[in-house]
Amino acid sequence: MTEPILQVESLHKSFGKLEVLAGISLEVQQGEVVVVIGPSGSGKSTLLRCINFLEVPTQGRILFKGEEVGQKEVGGTLVRLPERVLDQQRTHMGMVFQRFNLFPHMTALENVMEAPMQVRGLRRPEAEALGMKLLTRVGLGEKARTYPPFLSGGQQQRVAIARALAMEPDVMLFDEPTSALDPELVGEVLQVMKDLAKSGMTMIVVTHEMGFAREVGNRVLFMDGGVVVEEGKPEQIFTAPQHTRTREFLSKVL
Amino acid sequence: MGYSIKILPFLLKGMQQTLILTAASATFGTLLGLLLALARIAPARLVRTAASGYVTLFRGTPLMLQILFIWGALPQVGIVLPDTACVIIALSLNAGAYIAEIIRAAIQSIDRGQMEAARSLGMGYGLAMRRIILPQTFRRLLPPMVNELAALTKDTSLAMVVGIVELMKASQQQQSQSFRPAETYIWTALGYLLVTMTLMSLATRFEKKLEARG
Numbered sequence: 001m002t003e004p005i006l007q008v009e010s011l012h013k014s015f016g017k018l019e020v021l022a023g024i025s026l027e028v029q030q031g032e033v034v035v036v037i038g039p040s041g042s043g044k045s046t047l048l049r050c051i052n053f054l055e056v057p058t059q060g061r062i063l064f065k066g067e068e069v070g071q072k073e074v075g076g077t078l079v080r081l082p083e084r085v086l087d088q089q090r091t092h093m094g095m096v097f098q099r100f101n102l103f104p105h106m107t108a109l110e111n112v113m114e115a116p117m118q119v120r121g122l123r124r125p126e127a128e129a130l131g132m133k134l135l136t137r138v139g140l141g142e143k144a145r146t147y148p149p150f151l152s153g154g155q156q157q158r159v160a161i162a163r164a165l166a167m168e169p170d171v172m173l174f175d176e177p178t179s180a181l182d183p184e185l186v187g188e189v190l191q192v193m194k195d196l197a198k199s200g201m202t203m204i205v206v207t208h209e210m211g212f213a214r215e216v217g218n219r220v221l222f223m224d225g226g227v228v229v230e231e232g233k234p235e236q237i238f239t240a241p242q243h244t245r246t247r248e249f250l251s252k253v254l
Numbered sequence: 255m256g257y258s259i260k261i262l263p264f265l266l267k268g269m270q271q272t273l274i275l276t277a278a279s280a281t282f283g284t285l286l287g288l289l290l291a292l293a294r295i296a297p298a299r300l301v302r303t304a305a306s307g308y309v310t311l312f313r314g315t316p317l318m319l320q321i322l323f324i325w326g327a328l329p330q331v332g333i334v335l336p337d338t339a340c341v342i343i344a345l346s347l348n349a350g351a352y353i354a355e356i357i358r359a360a361i362q363s364i365d366r367g368q369m370e371a372a373r374s375l376g377m378g379y380g381l382a383m384r385r386i387i388l389p390q391t392f393r394r395l396l397p398p399m400v401n402e403l404a405a406l407t408k409d410t411s412l413a414m415v416v417g418i419v420e421l422m423k424a425s426q427q428q429q430s431q432s433f434r435p436a437e438t439y440i441w442t443a444l445g446y447l448l449v450t451m452t453l454m455s456l457a458t459r460f461e462k463k464l465e466a467r468g
Contacts, residue, residue, distance in 0.1 A: 007352030054370050083378060101371035105389050115375035118385060160371075167375055 003066060005030045005202055006051070006171060011060035013046055020046045022226035023060070028171070033203045035217035035234070037210070039249055043226040044206040045098075046251050048175050051204070052093045053086055064089060064171070091119060094164030098176040100156040102148040108135060108159045110143035112166045120167065127166075134162035138192050154185030165196075172196065174205040210253055214238055222246045258437055260427045268424025268432060269445050273411040275338070275448065277422060279345035280403055287353025292383070294358045305354070312351035318412055320344045325416045341413040349406050356398045359390035393464045400457040404450045421445050 004027040013021040020043045028034050049055040051062055054069035059078075062069040070086050071078045080219045103111050112131035116122040122130065135141050148156055157177055162173060174193065178186040190212050192200040197203055197216050207213060213220050213234060220237040220243075222230045230237065230246045238254075241247045293305035312320065325340040335343075345368075364387050372382035411422035419427070425442040429435050 052374055054374065076338055087376045087378050088375055095371075095374035097371060099335070099365075099367055101365070101367035102366065103371070103390075114385065115377060118381055119376045164377070203447060211363075 002030065004028055006063055007061075007063040008047070008051065009061045009063070011047070011050060011062065012058045013043070013050055013055060014058045020226055021050065021057075024223075024226075026221070026228070028202060028204060030170075031200050031202055032218045033197045033205065034219050034221060035213040036204065036206045036221045036223060037208070037213055038221075038223035038229075042223040044223050045175050047223070048095075048173050048204060048206050051173060052090055052095055056080075056093075062125075064092065080183055082220075084086065087119075091115075091167050092170045094167060094169035094172040095175045096157070096160050096164055096172065096174045098179050100148075100153070100160045100180070102156050102160055102163070104148050107145050107147055108140060108151065108162075111148070111159055112163045115163070116166050130166060131162070134165050135159070135196075137165075138162045139188070152185060153181045154188045157181065157189045161189075161192055161196070171202040171204065174203065174207065176206050176208065178207065178209055198252055210238070210250075222249065224249070255434065257434055261432070261438060261441065264428055265421060265441055265445060266289060268419055268421040269449075271338075271413075271418060272407070272410050272422075273321060273449065274342060274428050275345065275413055275418075276403075276407045278342045279349055279410070281405055281408065282342065282346035283349030283353055284399075287357055287464055288348030290350055290354030291357035291361060294330040294354060295361060297379070302385075309332075309351045311353055312348050315355075317344070317348050317409055321412055321416060322350055337418050338413075341410075341416060341418060345406065345409060345413075348409075352402055353399070353453055356395060356402060357391065359398075360394045363394055364390050370452050393461070396457055396461055396464075400454055407449050407453070408446060427428075445453065 006028040007025075007026055010025040011021050011024040012019065017123070022043075024043075024047055026034075036047065038044050046055055048133055050057045051069070052064075056070065057078075061073070067089070069089050070080070071080050073079070102108075103114065106114060109131045112134055113124075113127040116127045117124065132141060132144060135144050138161055139159055140155060140162070143151060143155060143159075151159065161177075161202065177193070178189050181189065186209070190209060193203070193205070193212070194216050205212070205217070215234075217234045219231060220234050221228050222237060222241075223242075224245050230241060230243045237246065238250065241250060290305050290308060293301050294309070296302055321341055324344045325337065326336060328340065367383055367392065368386055372386040373379070377385070381467040391406075410420055413420050414423035414426070417423075421442060425438050429438040432438065
């Protein structure tokens with residue numbers, strides 16, 4: 001087995017007195033699709049947000065391609081890395097948010113072009129070509145000049161995926177990407193994610209879509225109370241869960 | 255009618271001075287306000303405290319006092335500036351404090367997810383602020399900024415206390431010679447209204463333009 005692309009080592013995160021992550025360890029291999037499921041408040045989203053340092057972990061390490069993300073332990077205390085290093089690390093991780101967070105003052109195409117131009121230093125024609133390629137890939141080539149408020153939720157989320165892909169990340173993080181969508185729009189977003197998984201992208205997906213977890217996931221993590229209660233192949237988790245809590249959760253959602 | 259025609263050239267001269275004071279203080283005040291607003295929400299606590307102290311000081315003392323202080327105190331430490339410059343400095347420092355609060359509120363009204371999305375793409379804090387957050391504040395900024403600039407226009411009348419012949423002072427000079435306050439002050443009021451109303455109609459037009467974009 002090669003070195004994992006992402007390692008999470010006994011990660012803790014507290015908000016004040018509330019401990020949301022109580023020691024999470026996780027390894028993700030290149031090309032793997034890891035799906036994280038669990039009841040709300042179980043810490044799934046916080047885990048994802050810690051991985052690209054939108055939340056600052058209280059304890060533990062995150063190693064991305066062998067390199068510590070955001071902070072480093074020096075003499076027993078965690079020291080923040082320079083912002084520039086963190087920015088650089090983030091360019092290799094794409095993040096897709098529950099609420100899309102498209103930039104409303106930019107067209108779909110401009111949303112996708114922004115980071116490649118401003119961060120990677122691409123020229124406008126190259127960025128535009130890249131943007132059009134990615135929008136076409138998510139089925140929205142015709143909406144390139146449309147502003148986000150004029151797009152449906154499903155379209156907005158697909159633009160958001162294209163925007164994240166534009167940085168050519170090594171791993172994509174999905175934070176409940178379909179939870180804010182009307183039911184009839186969920187499918188189009190999941191389809192884009194399936195295609196992405198098929199293309200070999202490494203993905204960590206926090207979701208309530210059990211069908212997706214089962215079909216696309218290489219591995220499923222069940223989280224509850226800030227810890228990973230159970231993990232395994234999808235068929236194992238869904239057909240023969242070992243833990244009572246997993247069984248209880250699945251009986252409610254399936 | 256004859257009197258009005260006689261005083262108008264003087265009032266127009268005063269108005270010119272009023273416009274200079276307004277334009278200069280609006281420009282410097284807005285720049286200062288932007289810097290202060292960014293400082294008010296800066297990651298470093300010391301910077302935040304300093305900016306908030308500044309805002310408290312300039313919002314908490316009379317503008318008249320600030321003008322007189324800068325006009326009177328700077329020469330005491332050997333800095334001699336033209337009267338107009340003193341007033342522009344005082345007005346800018348004062349407007350900066352108010353504009354800072356307007357801009358800060360607008361920045362903080364932008365959804366947190368916008369900054370997160372920008373940062374997750376590898377954009378630094380400053381870049382994200384400049385490219386993503388600030389452009390979105392324009393529309394929300396416009397109404398309170400128009401208020402502030404209208405107030406600033408009227409505040410330039412305080413320049414008369416240090417002897418600058420702007421519109422208000424010019425009007426007083428004419429009135430004290432003619433003892434015809436009614437006509438004099440009506441023309442003066444129209445002068446101020448012309449400036450503030452132009453400002454408001456420009457703002458409305460700009461707002462419509464922003465809206466058309468969705």
